[in-house]
Amino acid sequence: MQFITGQRYINNADLQLGLGRVVGENHRMVKVAFDAVDEERIYAKDSAPLSRYEPQVDDLLQHKDGWKLTIHEIKNLNGLNIFFGVKENGEEDVIPESEITDNISLDRPADRLLNAQIDKQKWYDLRQNARIHQQRLSRSALYGLTGCRTALLPHQLYIAHSVGKRHAPRVLLADEVGLGKTIEACLILHQQLLTNRAQRAIIIVPESLTHQWMVELLRRFNLQVSVFDEEKCQEIEHSSGFENPFESAQLVLLPLEMILESPVREEQILAAKWDLMVVDEAHHLEWFDGELTEGQTVSDSVMAYQLIESFAKKIPGVLLLTATPEQLGRKSHFARLRLLDADRYHDFDQFIAEEAEFESVADAIDLLIQRVNGDDQVPLNTIHDQLKGHVHQDMLDQIASLNETPENGLALINQLLDQHGTGRVLFRNTRHSVQGFPQRALYDDALESPEIYQSNQQAMASLTPEIHLECDDPLQWLDNDPRVKWLVGKSKQLKHEKILVIASQAQTVLQLEQHYRDQHGIHVAVFHEGMSLIERDQAAAWFADLDNGTHILLCSEIGSEGRNFQFAHHLLFFDLPGHPDLLEQRIGRLDRIGQTETIQIHVPYLKHTAQEKWFKWYHQGLDLFNKTNPAAHHVFTAFQSDLQTTLKPAALDDLIEKSRKLSDELLLSMTRGRDRLLEYNSCRPLEAALLKEQAEAFEQSARLEKFMHKVFDLFNVHYEEHRSGSEIIRPTDEMHGYFPYLLEDGMTITYDREIALANETFHYITWEHPMVTEVLELILTQELGNTAFAVLQNSGLNGGQIFLECRYLIQSTGNSSMQLSRYLPPVNQRFLMAEAGIDVGDKLTENLIRKFKNSVPMNVAVEVLKAKISVIKRLLKKADELMQAQLPALKLEAEQQVKQSISNEIERLQQLASHNGQVRDDEIEYLKNSLELAQTAIGQTQPQLDSIRVLVTM
């Protein structure tokens, strides 16, 4: 094809783009502007899916300004066509090619049929089937959340469903350790990407978690992420045309450390355009509240905060993840909320004051829940009094009317939750609310403190005495410290179990590993910050290997963050960490979703040393080994200085007593107020359970299997049963061209979630799997299957009649990021034209046709077609007229639907904004803008003839 600027082209694969205009070209590429949807696309010339738009004499042509002319003559000037003709009012006029309207209605199937291009019935059926499925998917609010290799857990579905559908969501995911924040973030990301709400995303994680994130994204969500490090950036800069390496990929994963080390990369990230940023382990971000003086240095966590803050100001969507949101204090917790919405969270004192109000609201919600559950004894005036002064009068009035309309109780609960607390911005599920987690069992061993430490004050006062020893032989402690003997003894005793050993320092880990190897001939895997990422992942994989792996993994503290080791049931603390959050992180490695047994926690400590003090404080003061304690952080802050000093036994008992008391008080007040509200808000159980039901109904795996078998048959992909519930698929020599995601060596697939979860090597095929989404796209954008011919036998109808089945697709053109299909699902309009020129679709239904239809040899079909060409042309014209006649009503209906659904959303957000300010202005603006764009798009919508079938009775 020779492309000339100004020529008009159609994208065969996507007619919805409207008519394109060549705006530039070079020897290899051509750039086409699709003005109807405000998009520019670049194609390789030799493979561009483009067809020149060439109207013929007698065709009706529309000008950009709306008027039309019937073409009488076509002239060509320098490769561009000029159309001469007569307008509807009889005047002569001219339309140069460049001035043809961008919104055209193309009758590709009609052209093909009239040129005797008839497809096989099977392709026609497949196209219709694919259309039905695609429409079902594009309408569902669950699309993007159910097709991943994850169990459908209500608390995760609830969060993902609340957040994934938002424009530019900005939330803090703060589930307790191991409850699935990563999965929730990935679900949200997946939905945003699949529904086009986001196109470019950046994920920033601690270096040690990069690989794990990459694997989770790929294995569970089929998301191919580009992992960036300094080397990769340089490689892209040198070998590709990208000046900014971060513009070379849509989905980027990189370690926080890398950006902290390089201002250049920071600048480049800021310069690249992103829709969404995910930051894992966000408790490392520390807010510095004040002015930095010149020359003042700040910690890495403060730098990290400032870095993420600068990104958060530019990137519209932000997901922050942390299991320990208050690890660096309440202020830092507030500061993370401030990253999400600086307007709403600008005053720390106000934030604290607001939290004080939550208790009354939470109490009222409790009482309402009791009423909703059928307890009529709960007095309404008590609820009323609880809320008086905390909520608006209209809500108080609603409470008063609950006697007459008890079913409104639930709506009222939801309203209260919407309007109070940090609910829209912060989500936190706890083991208490999710339930079903394993038990923990503690085995502690008090060991005699060895001589070498007793002579060293620093060692005695430290949780890691071996680090503080000053002696010539750095390995001497290994022979003297009874914990080493204890560790080796436990390792031998538990030789058939996987055991995770955690020590604070990398140095300790390395020395212990050497000891195991040299003194006992035991090879163990190690995991510490001095290792490269690949080495760490290899170590974790060696430990995870159930058949040939090592049964011991020795980790430094860094190994205890974010990693998945729930296949192990024994956790050995070689030492204790100096902060309760770290202790929770350690236990969280095993206490995660997927843990099937009681977690056995083994803790040795040296008597009369700091270790004993901390052990007792954690155990007796906070009960931390048995369960997570959300108050631990505050108690630690209160008694931090006491914990740092050496305590006499009586003073320790006193400290433990005071800590326990404070912990109990705090827990009580938290469950009274803030946490209870947060818990209700993070997962409204009824809605969550309903979502799970809907998700199960939506996944339709049996239908998918049937559909894919038809696809495989037609595309000549081999499939055979592997074992029950799974099959093997392979390419064949008869395959025509490309089949998406099919591996050359074949692959084992399953459509069953349970089987997919149990067999990680199987590919889990769902309606959201890229193989399926691309196949649907392929079927619907290719022309094959948009024409067909069939005879109707024994239908009871007189023989020799001809019917024309025309299907039109009405879907709005428009900027794809508007995702209009949510508000304006495509309409599929069917007309079955009888020879008399009337639509008999309601009599000759699809079911009847399926029952009586038969195919005929192609040459017979072509003969009949030729003989009946004038009838077909007449019926086509008639169908077009019917379509045009129905269009205004369909558009009006669509407009009303769009208006209603977007206006409802705007209204809800405005209400929320006026009550608790948790809705950002840009969210409301976005919706208002969407409404405007949607209305324009509906106005411009033109029906497209999508397929056409000739039916002849016999």
Ligand SMILES: Nc1ncnc2c1ncn2[C@@H]1O[C@H](COP(=O)(O)OP(=O)(O)OP(=O)(O)O)[C@@H](O)[C@H]1O
């Ligand atoms: N819906 C699910 N289906 C299957 N496995 C899941 C699901 N949710 C979570 N898991 C598994 O449970 C473990 C914990 O999940 P995840 O890593 O998302 O938790 P987290 O809250 O991010 O943990 P941490 O606080 O340690 O960062 C992981 O191994 C994850 O793969």
